[in-house]
Amino acid sequence: MRCDKSVGPRRVRSAVFAIFALALAAATLIAPPARAGIADAVRYAKLKNGLQVIVLENHKAPVATFNVFYRVGSRNELFGMTGISHLCEHLMFRGTRKLAPEEFSNIIQESGGEDNAFTTEDYTDYFEVINQAHLDVPISLEADRMANFAPKGFDSEKAVVMEERRLRTEDNPEDALQEMTQAAAYVAHPYHWPVIGWMNDIRGLTLADAMRYHAIYYSPQNAVIVAVGDFDGAKVMSEISGSFGAIPNGPTPPPVTEIEPPQQGGRRVTLRHAANLPAFAEGFHTPNFAKPNDAFALEIASEILSDGKSSRLYKDLVQDKQMVIEVSADYDMTSFDPGLFWVSAQIRPGVKTDDVLAEIDRQIAALRDHPVTGKELQKAKNLEQAAFVFGQDSIFREAMLLGLYQMLGNYRMIDQYLPQIDRVTAADVQRVAKQYLVDSNRTLGVLVPTGVLRHEMGGGAGGAVHHAPEFDPTAPPPRSGAPASPTALAPIRAAAAPAIRTATAEALR
Numbered sequence: 001m002r003c004d005k006s007v008g009p010r011r012v013r014s015a016v017f018a019i020f021a022l023a024l025a026a027a028t029l030i031a032p033p034a035r036a037g038i039a040d041a042v043r044y045a046k047l048k049n050g051l052q053v054i055v056l057e058n059h060k061a062p063v064a065t066f067n068v069f070y071r072v073g074s075r076n077e078l079f080g081m082t083g084i085s086h087l088c089e090h091l092m093f094r095g096t097r098k099l100a101p102e103e104f105s106n107i108i109q110e111s112g113g114e115d116n117a118f119t120t121e122d123y124t125d126y127f128e129v130i131n132q133a134h135l136d137v138p139i140s141l142e143a144d145r146m147a148n149f150a151p152k153g154f155d156s157e158k159a160v161v162m163e164e165r166r167l168r169t170e171d172n173p174e175d176a177l178q179e180m181t182q183a184a185a186y187v188a189h190p191y192h193w194p195v196i197g198w199m200n201d202i203r204g205l206t207l208a209d210a211m212r213y214h215a216i217y218y219s220p221q222n223a224v225i226v227a228v229g230d231f232d233g234a235k236v237m238s239e240i241s242g243s244f245g246a247i248p249n250g251p252t253p254p255p256v257t258e259i260e261p262p263q264q265g266g267r268r269v270t271l272r273h274a275a276n277l278p279a280f281a282e283g284f285h286t287p288n289f290a291k292p293n294d295a296f297a298l299e300i301a302s303e304i305l306s307d308g309k310s311s312r313l314y315k316d317l318v319q320d321k322q323m324v325i326e327v328s329a330d331y332d333m334t335s336f337d338p339g340l341f342w343v344s345a346q347i348r349p350g351v352k353t354d355d356v357l358a359e360i361d362r363q364i365a366a367l368r369d370h371p372v373t374g375k376e377l378q379k380a381k382n383l384e385q386a387a388f389v390f391g392q393d394s395i396f397r398e399a400m401l402l403g404l405y406q407m408l409g410n411y412r413m414i415d416q417y418l419p420q421i422d423r424v425t426a427a428d429v430q431r432v433a434k435q436y437l438v439d440s441n442r443t444l445g446v447l448v449p450t451g452v453l454r455h456e457m458g459g460g461a462g463g464a465v466h467h468a469p470e471f472d473p474t475a476p477p478p479r480s481g482a483p484a485s486p487t488a489l490a491p492i493r494a495a496a497a498p499a500i501r502t503a504t505a506e507a508l509r
Contacts, residue, residue, distance in 0.1 A: 037415030038398060043233045044411070047245050050221030054402050054411055055237045056228045058395050064132040064229025065396050068142050069403040071224075072217035073122045074197070075190045075256050075336060083197015084205055084213050086119040087161050091210055092126065093117075094151035096144050101152050104141050111137045119195055122336040123407055129396060132230040136239060143243040146223070149214050154207040162203065165196050173275035173447055174346075181445030184269045185283045185340060189260040215250040222253050226403040228395040260285070260338065267443040275449040277325065278347045280357065282444040283340035286436050288333055289408060295333040296420045297428035298341060298436070303380035304372055304429065305329035305343070305363065310379075312363050313343075323351045323359060334404055340443075341436060353446055367433040371426035384421050 043055040073085050095101040108115040113130030115138070128138035151157070169175045179194045186192035196202075225244070227236050263285055287294050306313045306329040313327045327345040343364075347356050372380075391397045405413045 038392065038401065039412040039415045042402065042411060043237050045237060045241065047220065047241060049219075049245065049247060049249055051244050051247075052224045052406060053237060053240050053244075054224065054226045054406060055233045055240070056226075056398060056402065057231065057233045058228050058398065059230045060393070060395075062132050062230045063129060063395065064135045064227060064231055065127060065129045065399045066135060066138040066142065067125055067127040067226045067399045067403050068146070069224040069226070069407060070124045070126075070218055071122075071222050071253070071407055072124055073120050074193060074195045075121050076217065076253070077190060077193070077197075080201055081205070081209065081213075082193045082201040083161065083165075083195075084201075084209060085124060085217075086196050087158060087202065087205055088210050088214055088218070089117050089119045089124050089126075090157050090161055091151035091154065091214075092145055092149070094153055094157055096148040097150045098144055098148055099141075104145065107141060108138060113138065121191055121195055123404075125400075125403065127396070127399070135227065135229065135231060135236060139236075139239050139243050142225075143247065146218060146220070146244070147247045149211070149218065151207070151210070154210070158202065158205060161196070162199065165199055165202065169194065169196065170199075173271070173273040173449075173453065174279060174281075176273055177271045177279060177445045177447045178281055178344075180269050180271050181281050181283055181443055182340070184267050184445070185263075185285070185443035186260055189258045189337060190256065191260070191335075191337065191339070216253050219250040220244060220247050221249045224403050224406050226399045226406075228399040228402070256337070263441050263443070266439045266441075269443070269445050270448060271445065272448045272450050274451045274453045275447055276453045277349065278353050278449055279345060279447040280347070280353060280445060281342060281344040282360075282442050283342050284436050284438075284441050284443075285338065286331065286341045286432075287338050288335050289413075290338075292420060293428065294432050294435075296424050297432040298331045299333055299384060299421070300377070300380045300424045301367060301429050301433060301437075302329045302331040302341065303383050304376055305367070307380065307383050312366075313345075313360070316363060317345065317356065317359060321359065323348060323356050327360075334408060336408070353448075357444070361439075364433065364437050368430065368437065371430050374426070377424070377426050377429070381421055381424065385418055388417055388421075 038056070041056055043053075045053045047053065072088075074082065077084055093102060093104060095103065099107075105115050108128055108130065111130060111134040113128050113134065115126075115128045117124065117126040126142060128142075130138060169179055182194070183192050225240055227240065286298055289295050303311070305311060306327060308314065309319065313329060317324045317327050324345040324347050328343070330342045330344075332339050343360060345356060345360070347353055391401075401414050402411045405411045
C-alpha cells in the first residue's frame with residue numbers, strides 16, 4: 001500500500017535551493033565513480049546464517065535507529081491467504097516465549113525510545129528510534145522475537161485487523177477505489193490483492209497459518225538489519241552478530257514467479273460509494289528499477305506532471321480551470337516487481353468526471369508529443385535531487401534507503417541515484433510517455449458518490465499498513481505514540497497505489 005503510498009513529491013523550500021545548487025554544481029565536476037556517498041561509510045556483513053547487516057555511523061545527534069527488514073509482503077501470499085503478511089506483523093507485538101503481549105513496546109518506551117512496524121506489498125519493516133546509549137535494548141528484543149515468536153490473543157488481534165480493513169478501505173471511498181483499480185490492473189501477479197488482504201481471507205486465517213508463515217519468512221536468511229546513528233559502528237556490528245548470529249533458519253522461502261502479462265487494451269471500473277466528491281485513479285503499467293533508463297525518466301515525468309504549483313496538472317486543473325480540488329501523479333521505481341504509474345484527482349462539485357479525464361488525457365498527450373523544455377526538466381531534477389540530499393538529514397531515511405536498496409540487490413545503488421537523475425533527457429521523458437502512458441496500457445477507476453460521506457467514515461490515511469499510528473520522521477521524536485513511518489522517505493516509493501489525496505504525495509518530495 002502507499003506508505004502512505006502516494007509516495008509523491010517532497011517539497012524542498014527555496015531557502016535551501018541555493019545551498020543545494022552549489023553542492024550539486026560541485027558534485028557534477030567529479031566523475032560518478034569517485035563521488036562520495038552514503039555507501040562509502042557503510043559497514044556490511046553477511047552472517048553465517050545468511051542475515052545481512054548494514055551499519056552506518058551518523059553523529060549529527062545522539063540517537064540511533066534500528067530496522068529489521070523481512071523480505072515478505074503481500075506479493076508473497078497466495079489466493080485464499082491474503083493479508084497474512086500484515087496479520088503476522090500485528091502478531092509480532094503479541095508476545096514471544098519470553099515476553100508478554102505489548103511488553104516489547106513497553107520496554108522500548110521505558111528506555112526512552114519509540115517503535116513501530118509496517119507492511120507493504122514487498123517487505124515488512126520493524127523499527128525503533130532510541131537514544132544511542134540504549135541501542136542494545138532493541139537489538140536484543142528484535143533478536144528475541146525473530147527466534148521466539150509465540151503470539152497470544154490471536155482472535156482479538158485478527159479482529160483488530162478486520163476492523164482496520166473496514167475503516168481504512170471499506171469505509172474510505174478513495175482507498176476502496178484504489179484497491180478496485182489495482183485489482184483490475186493486475187490479473188496474474190499478486191499485486192492484484194491489497195496489502196491488508198480481502199476480508200473473507202482475513203476471517204479464515206488461523207494461528208497455525210501464521211506460525212507456518214512466520215517459520216518460512218521470518219528467518220535470518222530472509223532479513224536485512226540496518227542500524228544508523230551516533231554510535232561506534234564496529235561495536236554495534238559485534239552486538240548484532242552476537243544477538244542474531246546463532247538464530248537458525250527455517251525453510252527457504254519460495255520465489256515469486258508470477259509475471260503480469262502485457263495489457264492489451266484499456267480497462268475501466270466504477271465504484272459507487274458514499275463520498276463527498278467524485279474522484280478517479282488511473283494506473284499505467286511501468287517497469288521498475290530493473291530498467292533504469294526508463295525508471296528515472298518516469299520519475300522525472302511524475303515530477304513534471306504534478307510536483308508543485310507550477311507543475312502541469314496542478315496549474316491547469318487546480319489553478320487555471322479549477323476543475324479539481326487536488327491532483328497527483330506518482331511512480332514507484334523501487335517496487336520489487338513492475339508497478340504502476342498513477343494519476344489521480346478529486347473533482348470539484350458540478351464538474352463532470354469525463355471532462356476532467358479529457359483534460360488529463362490532453363496533458364499526457366502533450367508529454368508524449370512534445371519534448372519538455374530545458375527549464376522544466378531542470379526544475380524536476382532539482383526537486384528530485386534536493387529531496388534525496390536533504391533527506392539524508394534524517395537517520396531514519398538513511399536506514400530506509402539502505403535497507404530497501406539492499407533488498408533490491410545492493411545498498412550501493414543508492415549512490416547512483418543522483419547521477420542517474422542527472423542523465424535524464426527531454427527525449428527520455430518523451431520516449432517513456434509514448435511507450436507507457438497510453439490508453440491501451442491504462443486501467444481507470446472512477447468513483448461515483450452515492451451520498452454524503454458520514455463524518456465517522458473514511459478511516460485513517462491510506463498507506464502501508466502500520467502496527468500503530470504514524471508520525472513525521474523529520475520531527476523530533478514524541479514522548480508517546482509511534483515513530484516514523486517511511487511515508488516521507490526520499491526517493492523511496494513504498495509499494496502501493498496512491499491515495500487520491502495529494503497531501504501525502506507532497507509530504508514526500
